[in-house]
Every structure is written in structure tokens, then in C-alpha cells.
Amino acid sequence: MPTRKQRRRQQKNRRHEWEYVYVDDDGREVEVEGEEAPAAKPAKQAAKSTAKPAAKGGRGARNAGRKVDPPSWRRVTRRAAIFAPIMLLVIYFLKPKNATPLSLIVQLAVLLVFFLPFSYVMDVLMYRAYRKRIGDPIKPVRRSMRDR
Secondary structure (H helix, E strand, O other): OOOHHHHHHHHHHHHOOOOOEEEOOOOOEEEOOOOOOOOOOOHHHHHHHHHHHHHHHHHHHHHHOOOOOOOOHHHHHHHHHHHHHHHHHHHHHOOOOOOOHHHHHHHHHHHHHHHHHHHHHHHHHHHHHHHHHOOOOOOOOOOOHHHO
16 A cells, blocks of 8 residues: 555656657657557656665565564663663762762662563563564463462
């Protein structure tokens, strides 16, 4: 299904009359005879027809995206190790005048308590969306009667 922009371009190409002409050796334009006209394509349409397959190939590769790994707590802790110093700097620069170093560390711990599970849940959601996009949905977990 062509997009609205593509439909407008196609309609514009149909509105305009195309004259098929040849340029002879002297530089004069000579009109094409009746039978040869359908065989020749305007340069603009020829360029479009050659560009479409390349665009489709690029679009499919772009939609595939990169591979998303399954969620893991190890990756989440590495991410927290990267962001913890940044969070500490933000807390330090936004601290009140009477804040103690212990209060800064407590604030950092509270932020990390929220950051770690949130980061893991985001990884789970990203992984599920990736699996759905590639057409390999995650199978539901079967629970035994004991777990209920």
C-alpha cells in the first residue's frame, strides 16, 4: 500500500503529459514515432523504478533492528554501576546546605532500589516486544497445581 506521499507523486506523474523525444546529432529534438513511444520511459520514471527495490531491501533490514538479549540481573547491575556515580553527582550538586555524606548515600540507595527493578522490567518488556516483532512469541509458563 503506497503512502499518501507516494500516491500524490503517482497522481502527479499521471497528470502531466510525457513527450517522447530524441536529440539528434545536431542537438535538435525529434519526436518519436508512434510504435517506439511506449518502449521508451522518461528518465524520472526509470530512476524511480530502479530505486524502489533498493528502498524495500533497506526498509526490511531497518525493521529487523538489532538483536535484543534476554533480560538478566547481571546486565542490570552493570547498568546500575554505570549510573550510580552519575546519580551521586546529581544528588551532590542538588543537596541542601545541611546535608551529611550519610544522607547522600541513603538517597543514592533509595534511588537504586527503584532503579534496579525498573531497569529489569524495562529489559523484560523490550525483550518481549522484540520476540513478538520477529514472530517468535514467548510461550506461556505452565504452572503445576502445587504453585497455585
